[in-house]
Amino acid sequence: MGLIYGVRQLGSPEYRYVGLTTKTVTRRKSEHFKVADGGRKTAFADWLRTRDGREDAYFHSLELVMSEDLADLGAAEERWIEKLRAEGHRLLNLNDGGLGNHGYVWTDEQRAAASARHRGRKRENLPTGPDHPSWGTKRSAETRARMSEQRKGMNSGAANPNFGKFGQDHPAFGRRLSDETKARLSEQRRGERNPNFGRVMSDEDKKKRSDALKGRPMPSSRRSAHTRHHTNKNVYKETCTHCLDDRRSQANEGTTND
Numbered sequence: 001m002g003l004i005y006g007v008r009q010l011g012s013p014e015y016r017y018v019g020l021t022t023k024t025v026t027r028r029k030s031e032h033f034k035v036a037d038g039g040r041k042t043a044f045a046d047w048l049r050t051r052d053g054r055e056d057a058y059f060h061s062l063e064l065v066m067s068e069d070l071a072d073l074g075a076a077e078e079r080w081i082e083k084l085r086a087e088g089h090r091l092l093n094l095n096d097g098g099l100g101n102h103g104y105v106w107t108d109e110q111r112a113a114a115s116a117r118h119r120g121r122k123r124e125n126l127p128t129g130p131d132h133p134s135w136g137t138k139r140s141a142e143t144r145a146r147m148s149e150q151r152k153g154m155n156s157g158a159a160n161p162n163f164g165k166f167g168q169d170h171p172a173f174g175r176r177l178s179d180e181t182k183a184r185l186s187e188q189r190r191g192e193r194n195p196n197f198g199r200v201m202s203d204e205d206k207k208k209r210s211d212a213l214k215g216r217p218m219p220s221s222r223r224s225a226h227t228r229h230h231t232n233k234n235v236y237k238e239t240c241t242h243c244l245d246d247r248r249s250q251a252n253e254g255t256t257n258d
C-alpha cells in the first residue's frame, strides 16, 4: 500500500506539492530535503531550500491507497494533483502525477520530442517576490559567472528571435509609449545615470569620429532632421512622419497604454 501526501508551508492553506510514497511521509520528507540540499534544480527543490527551517515545510498524508499495484498509486496521485490544481493550488509538481517521474529516465529521442513540443510555447508567468520559487536563492560568484557566460550572445545577431524583422514584421511595430512611460525612460538615463555622463572625447577620438562621418549627408536620419528642424524650431510639416507621430501622441494623451 502507499500514501499520497501533500506539502504546504506551515500555517498556509495552499498546497505546493503532491507526492506518492510507499514509505512514511517523514521518511519521504527527509529524502526530499536531502535532494534539495544537494542542489537539485526543480521548482519544488528551490521552494524547499527557501523554507525557514524544515518545520516550515509541512508534509502530511492526504490518502492511504490500499493497493500493491503501483499503477493504482500513480492514478491516485494524478487525481489529487488534478483536484488541487483545479482548486487553484499552485503546485510545483513538474508533471501531472502518475508514474512519470519516479526514476524513469528519458531516451534522447523522447527528450528531443518533448523539447520540440515545448519550443515557442509561452510559459505561464511565475509569481514575483517571495512566492517566486527562486526567491532568496543565493548563488556563488562562480555560479553567477558561469550563468553569465552561458547566456552571453543568446540574443545577439541571428540568435535574436526578432533578427531581420523590420516594419510590420517586428513585434514592436506601431507601439506607442505613453508620455508617462517616455518620461520615466528619459529620467532613467539623465545626468549621472547616462552611460556617457562625464565622458569627454579626446582630440584623437574626435578626429576619428569626424573622419568616419566625412561625406555622409547630415543629419544622419529623418528622425534627427525632424528634431533639429521641426521640434526645436517649433515647425509642423504635413509631409514629416515624425511630426504626424508627435501630433497623434498628443491627441492620444492620457488614453494610451504601454
Ligand SMILES: [Zn+2]
Pocket: 226, 227, 230, 231, 237, 240, 241, 242, 243, 244
Ligand atoms: Zn518633423
